[in-house]
Amino acid sequence: MPVYEYRCNACGRPVTLTYKSYAAYDAALAAGLICPHCGAADLTRLISRVTVAKPGRDYGSMSSGEMLNVLEGGDTREIGRMFEQAGQDQALDDPTMREVGERLLKGESPGSIERDLDASSAPSSASPAS
Ligand SMILES: [Zn+2]
Secondary structure, three states: EEEEEEEEEEOOOEEEOOOHHHHHHHHHHHHOOOOOOOOOOEEEEOOHHHHHOOOOOHHHHHOOOHHHHHHHHOOOOHHHHHHHHHOOOOOOOOOHHHHHHHHHOOOOOOOEEEEEEEHHHOOOOHHHOO
């Protein structure tokens, strides 16, 4: 069911429009969208944050295992981007991964951080394939 987010320019309130089908939305759009709060026909489409296409990979939805793969790749710029995105999306609730990200952004090498992690949490996290 298509859902569209708008903001009313007349009353400033957010407007969520839900339609049974895309055809119904097209018909409503052709007829002119109207604010359900104040009746003004002055709505601005809001692009929902989650539907904005991100350049490159969507790190925010990565699992810890996938993040580790990026870490093992050793591309510090990609790793930095990954943690930036993950932080923005608040998807990174694993304190270990957060610590790793902070250390990488400070310029530590992925290899030395990984050795620390292995030492502190071995052996279960050493082999994600198990
Ligand atoms: Zn309004």
